Structures are given as structure tokens and as C-alpha cells.
Amino acid sequence: QSVLxxxxxxxxxxxxxxxxxxSGTSSNIGNxxxxxxxxxxxxxxKLLIYDNNxxxxxxxxxxxxxxxxxxxxxxxxxLQTGDExxxxxxxWHTSLRGVFGGGTKLTVL
Amino acid sequence: EVQLVxxxxxxxxxxxxxxxxxxxxxxxxxDYAMSWVRQAPGKGLEWVGxxxxxxxxxxxxxAASVKGRFxxxxxxxxxxxxxxxxxxxxxxxxVYYCCREWPHYSGSYDSWGQGTLVTVSS
Numbered sequence: 001q002s003v004l005x006x007x008x009x010x011x012x013x014x015x016x017x018x019x020x021x022x023s024g025t026s027s028n029i030g031n032x033x034x035x036x037x038x039x040x041x042x043x044x045x046k047l048l049i050y051d052n053n054x055x056x057x058x059x060x061x062x063x064x065x066x067x068x069x070x071x072x073x074x075x076x077x078x079l080q081t082g083d084e085x086x087x088x089x090x091x092w093h094t095s096l097r098g099v100f101g102g103g104t105k106l107t108v109l
Numbered sequence: 110e111v112q113l114v115x116x117x118x119x120x121x122x123x124x125x126x127x128x129x130x131x132x133x134x135x136x137x138x139x140d141y142a143m144s145w146v147r148q149a150p151g152k153g154l155e156w157v158g159x160x161x162x163x164x165x166x167x168x169x170x171x172a173a174s175v176k177g178r179f180x181x182x183x184x185x186x187x188x189x190x191x192x193x194x195x196x197x198x199x200x201x202x203x204v205y206y207c208c209r210e211w212p213h214y215s216g217s218y219d220s221w222g223q224g225t226l227v228t229v230s231s
Contacts, residue, residue, distance in 0.1 A: 002153075033215060033216065033217070035215075035216065035218075037218075039154075044206055044221040045146075045154065045206070045218075046221070047217060050211075050212065050215060050217035050219070051217070056219055088153065088154050090154070090216065091216050092214075092215065097156060097159075097170060098144065098146070098158075098172070098216065100153060100154040100155065100156065103153040103154070
């Protein structure tokens with residue numbers, strides 16, 4: 001059981017927007033930066049968002065991150081079938097060290 | 110281009126040891142902390158541990174679940190990070206990924222290897 005809680009699955013139609021939440025507490029999310037990763041089937045994870053809301057070079061602006069209080073959110077707009085993947089939030093915790101959420105499976109209907 | 114290539118995965122019996130390697134190229138290896146993350150079959154990501162860059166002494170830390178059994182080290186002259194796994198258990202069965210931490214010491218990992226499979230079974 002991770003200290004970061006994600007919904008097991010979300011779904012939306014192509015072209016729509018979907019949001020994936022990552023919930024914690026004031027002692028973890030509240031005090032630390034959140035990252036988001038996309039893992040396509042059979043591949044290694046890929047960094048989408050770091051420091052709560054920054055995109056690495058090459059990541060389209062359809063992907064955005066935000067954080068408020070004890071929850072972080074990954075939003076994906078203009079959904080494409082190629083976005084079907086597992087998505088993980090992660091952070092560095094001062095005592096637990098590296099922490100990931102349980103992951104959310106995105107289905108594009 | 111940043112490249113990370115893991116090797117050393119194998120089928121091993123419980124209680125035995127195994128060492129994984131992560132060969133890096135395309136960046137100044139010694140400047141970066143390197144981490145290991147694993148993924149059990151059908152499960153999520155689990156942080157295993159990391160080794161700091163030379164500016165921070167190259168010290169390492171491991172997750173509570175593997176502390177005392179796993180250790181992480183690095184050879185900056187060869188651009189390789191290692192994961193030494195001792196007293197392996199069936200629960201250690203997973204794909205093990207090597208990843209580079211960027212921004213520095215942010216807890217974000219911008220480059221990942223393809224992973225190497227470790228199967229612990231009698």
C-alpha cells in the first residue's frame with residue numbers, strides 16, 4: 001500500500017480530457033515535488049511531468065500537472081489512442097525516499 | 110543521446126545472489142545520481158535504491174524492503190551502476206530498471222533503461 005493513492009483506472013473518449021489524481025497527506029505531497037510517468041505496454045516508464053508542473057523537452061503540452069494541498073493531478077487533453085497506458089505519480093520523501101503511486105490504467109474508449 | 114542498458118537478469122534460486130549492471134552513455138555519468146526501480150509482474154513501480162553522484166560522495170541508500178540484502182554502487186570510470194542482490198526471495202521477482210535522476214536530487218527520473226528480468230524460483 002503506497003502513501004500515494006491513485007485511482008486504479010480511468011477512461012475517456014478520443015479527443016476528450018481526462019484527469020488522474022494522486023492523493024497523499026500534508027507530510028508527503030504537501031511538502032514535496034510530484035513527478036508523473038507514462039508506461040506504455042511492454043515498455044519502460046517515461047517522465048511526463050517533474051516538479052509538479054514542468055514538462056521535459058519533447059513532451060507535448062497536452063500533458064499538464066498541478067498540485068493543490070495534499071493532491072496532485074495529471075491532465076491529458078485531446079486524448080489519443082496512443083495515450084492508453086499506465087500512469088504513475090512519484091515523489092522523493094525525506095524519510096521513505098523514493099515513492100510511487102499504485103498506478104492508473106488509462107483506457108481510451 | 111542518453112542510453113542506459115541493464116544486464117545480468119537471470120533465473121536464480123531463493124537465497125542466492127545476483128548482480129545487475131547498468132551501462133550508461135551519452136552524458137557525464139559521475140554528475141548524476143542513479144537509481145534502481147523494480148516492477149513485479151502485473152504490479153506497479155517500486156523504488157529499490159540509489160547511489161549519489163561523486164559530488165555527494167557516491168553514497169547509497171536502499172528501500173526498507175531490501176535493506177541489508179541489496180546494495181548499490183557505481184564505477185564512474187566505466188560509467189556503470191550496480192545492484193548487488195543477496196539472499197534473494199521469491200518476492201524479488203521483477204523487472205529491474207536503472208534510471209537517471211534529473212533534475213538533480215529531485216526524485217524525478219528522466220531516463221530509463223529497458224529493464225532486466227530477475228526471476229527467483231526453485
